[in-house]
Structures are given as C-alpha cells and as structure tokens.
Amino acid sequence: MTETRQYGFDTLQVHAGARPDPATGARQTPIYQSTGYVFRDADHAAALFNLQEVGFIYSRLTNPTVAVLQERIATLEGGVGAVCCSSGHAAQIMALFPLMQPGCNVVASTRLYGGTVTQFSQTIKRFGWSAKFVDFDDPAAIEAAIDDDTRAVFGEVVANPGGWIMDIDAVAKVADAAGLPLIVDNTTATPYLHRPIEHGATLVVHSTTKYLTGNGTVTGGCVVDSGKFDWTKSGKFPSLSEPEPAYHGMRFHETFGGLAFTFHGIAIGLRDLGMTMNPQAAHYTLLGIETLSLRMDRHVANAEKIAAWLEKHPAVEEVTYAGLPSSPYHERAKTVCPRGAGALFTFALKGGYDACVKFIDNVEIFSHVANLGDTRSLCIHSASTTHRQLSEAQQVAAGAAPNVVRVSIGIEDADDLIADLDQALAKVAPKMAAE
Incomplete structure (x- = not known):
C-alpha cells in the first residue's frame, strides 16, 4: 500500500x-x-x-x-x-x-x-x-x-x-x-x-x-x-x-x-x-476486523428495526435506543454517530424485575450471555448479573434498573429476532400481545 x-x-x-x-x-x-x-x-x-x-x-x-x-x-x-x-x-x-x-x-x-x-x-x-x-x-x-x-x-x-x-x-x-x-x-x-x-x-x-x-x-x-x-x-x-x-x-x-x-x-x-x-x-x-464495517451496517439496521418494534409493544415501558426519534439522544446521535447509533440498548418491562427474569428464561434465538458485540443477538438482565454489585440507585443511574433488559442486536434475520422477542414477551405478559 x-x-x-x-x-x-x-x-x-x-x-x-x-x-x-x-x-x-x-x-x-x-x-x-x-x-x-x-x-x-x-x-x-x-x-x-x-x-x-x-x-x-x-x-x-x-x-x-x-x-x-x-x-x-x-x-x-x-x-x-x-x-x-x-x-x-x-x-x-x-x-x-x-x-x-x-x-x-x-x-x-x-x-x-x-x-x-x-x-x-x-x-x-x-x-x-x-x-x-x-x-x-x-x-x-x-x-x-x-x-x-x-x-x-x-x-x-x-x-x-x-x-x-x-x-x-x-x-x-x-x-x-x-x-x-x-x-x-x-x-x-x-x-x-x-x-x-x-x-x-x-x-x-x-x-x-x-x-x-x-x-x-x-x-x-x-x-x-x-x-x-x-x-x-x-x-x-x-x-x-x-x-x-x-x-x-x-x-x-x-x-x-x-x-x-x-x-x-x-x-x-x-x-x-x-x-x-x-x-x-x-x-x-x-x-x-476484516468484516467490521459490513457487520456494523447490519447490526445497526437490525437494531433500528427491532427497537422500533419493541417501542410499540404493550408490555414494554421504554426503549433507550438513540436511533429512535423518541430518544432524547436522537439528534446528538446524528452528529456523533452518523452511520448509526450502534446496536446496544435497553428496554424496560412494565412487569418489573420478575418480568425481566421470565423474559430472559424464554428467549430462544437470543442468548443469555454476559457479553455484547457478537454476531449473535444477546440479552441480559443487568440488575441481577453485570450490575448486581451496585446499589439500586447506582443501577438506575447506570441505566440498569431492576425492570430493564439489555440487548445486543446481532446480524441474524431481523424478522426472526422479532419473532423470538414476541414469543418471549407473550409468555411474560400473555394479555399484552403485540398488535
């Protein structure tokens, strides 16, 4: 070169x-x-x-x-x-x-x-x-x-x-x-x-x-x-x-x-x-690293689609993804990360801590793993794992409140990932099926 x-x-x-x-x-x-x-x-x-x-x-x-x-x-x-x-x-x-x-x-x-x-x-x-x-x-x-x-x-x-x-x-x-x-x-x-x-x-x-x-x-x-x-x-x-x-x-x-x-x-x-x-x-x-840009484009595209779907789900209280227009960080993300806001975010469940644990236990394609940035989609309940050592006040300040699940969106087919989230959420809140 x-x-x-x-x-x-x-x-x-x-x-x-x-x-x-x-x-x-x-x-x-x-x-x-x-x-x-x-x-x-x-x-x-x-x-x-x-x-x-x-x-x-x-x-x-x-x-x-x-x-x-x-x-x-x-x-x-x-x-x-x-x-x-x-x-x-x-x-x-x-x-x-x-x-x-x-x-x-x-x-x-x-x-x-x-x-x-x-x-x-x-x-x-x-x-x-x-x-x-x-x-x-x-x-x-x-x-x-x-x-x-x-x-x-x-x-x-x-x-x-x-x-x-x-x-x-x-x-x-x-x-x-x-x-x-x-x-x-x-x-x-x-x-x-x-x-x-x-x-x-x-x-x-x-x-x-x-x-x-x-x-x-x-x-x-x-x-x-x-x-x-x-x-x-x-x-x-x-x-x-x-x-x-x-x-x-x-x-x-x-x-x-x-x-x-x-x-x-x-x-x-x-x-x-x-x-x-x-x-x-x-x-x-x-x-x-040889495929970093290719993977990140797919990570971002999947994250944008899945976050938008989650935001409309009746069992979900909030989604933190900065790629969503509803996020307070959306405009900043356009400047700081013009190619996309990444593929890591959280969503809060209306059912609280117990609902999060039940959701984690029912995913099939998503893996319950203490990692992120994998080609595979991953999820974790931070309050009971990675942030367990923190006080509840610290958990909330860090964005890992007891009612929050963290997801790292992978490069699989986005519709398959949505279907997996849908079936797990249906088991958490069967009366709140996605429209």
Missing part, C-alpha cells in the same frame, strides 16, 4: 498493519506463537532493551501478530500508536497507569458499564487512586468535579448498557480547558461509527472482545494513543515527562514525542503489569 494515498475504511480494515510474511509469503498474518526472539548480536539486543531500536524481545512486551493488530486499530482510530492487552478492563488500567499517582483521581461518567463502575469505585482504591462520577450530559458538573488531583476524564461514546450518546466535543472542551487527557471508551461504537480522536479524545480504549472481534471467541483490550497531548506542559504526568529510573533517566515525552504514551505502555506497562494479549487472540481479532 502506497503511503501517499488516503485509503477508505473498508480497505484499511483489511490491510492496515499487515504485509505478506517475509519468510513464507503467507498473505494472512501468521500466529507467531513464540515467547522469545533471537537477537542478531549483542549490540542488537542492547539497542532493543535501551529502546533505541524497535523490534521484538519477549512476547510479554511485543509480538509480531499483536503488532499488526495494534497498527490496524490505531490506523482505524486515527491514532499514532496502540497497545493491545488481555481485556477491556486491562486496557482501562493500562490507560490510567502512566497518568496516576497515589492520591490522584479520575472524573468519570455515571453512565459506564457496571464492571467499570466497580473497577473505578472500588478496585483502583488499592492503588491509592479514586474516581468521581458525574453526569456527562452536564459539562458544568464535569468542570466542577475537576480538582488539582484530577489526572483524566473518562467516558463512553455509546454507553453500556443504555446506548446513550456522549457529547464528546463538549466533554473534550472541558478536559482541554483543564489541561487533562480525555479517555474515551469506543467499544460499542467502534471506529466505523465514531472516531473519538477527531472530536478531541487523547486516548481511546476498546474491549476488543466485542465488535472488533465480533465472534465471541477471545478476550482482549486496546489503548489507542492520539499523539496530540503535551505530557510535559503541566508537570502533572511525571511518568511521561520526567526521568525514568528504569531507563537511565530517559524522558519518554522528550525522547518519543507523540509516541510517548505508546512506548511507555509497552516498555513500562506491559513489562511490569504483564496484561499481555496472546497472539492467537490477536489473530482472531484481526480476522474479525
């Missing part, structure tokens, strides 16, 4: 980062199932360990298959580099790790996946970090929550579970005014529906487990570096701006410029935290 041409998304999702294997000519990226790599000589080894030369040392740090995936995701997101790791949760810690110190906090949206709420409200306390949760629909509240110890702002473009759309430009404006990096979880939108860096994000995180892989086979995560943040300006990010003892006083930002965060994520983050993505997982994700 020539460097001078601007390739389209569909081309990049197949080719970015990949080249025929130099040893065999294999066109598909091989699975380099190797822990270590032979150095040319002692000088070559020393240069690699001193970060004076880019190459492969040990697969906890770098692996050729994973490297292709990193380049592909970074290219699709419009970033300068990326670090892949073992899961989406690992990616969140990897994103925060170079930024935080004991006593520091992150300002986070109240509309986050329940596991992220727990990670930020409970687990990161063990590092001496904390999180402040605020409504990201209120930029003034974000601004008010930021203090001298804040080191990042964190939100989801299309929030899990409700599918709400974040006004990323407004949030980025607040973060930029405070001199803070904006970290955006783009898992549910994917770079096909939205590219956060173009709207002011500093870092983008993914659970590659979801739409990027798309087939429910492997877990993985990724942090994409925009390369646009000045880590030296405020003095708040010494891991990136000050001498690093492990590398003889080298300063990452001074040495690597726009790639400072990426190099730190590999040389320090993966080296010491060990949240490594295995090469087979990278291979499966590369295969998935």
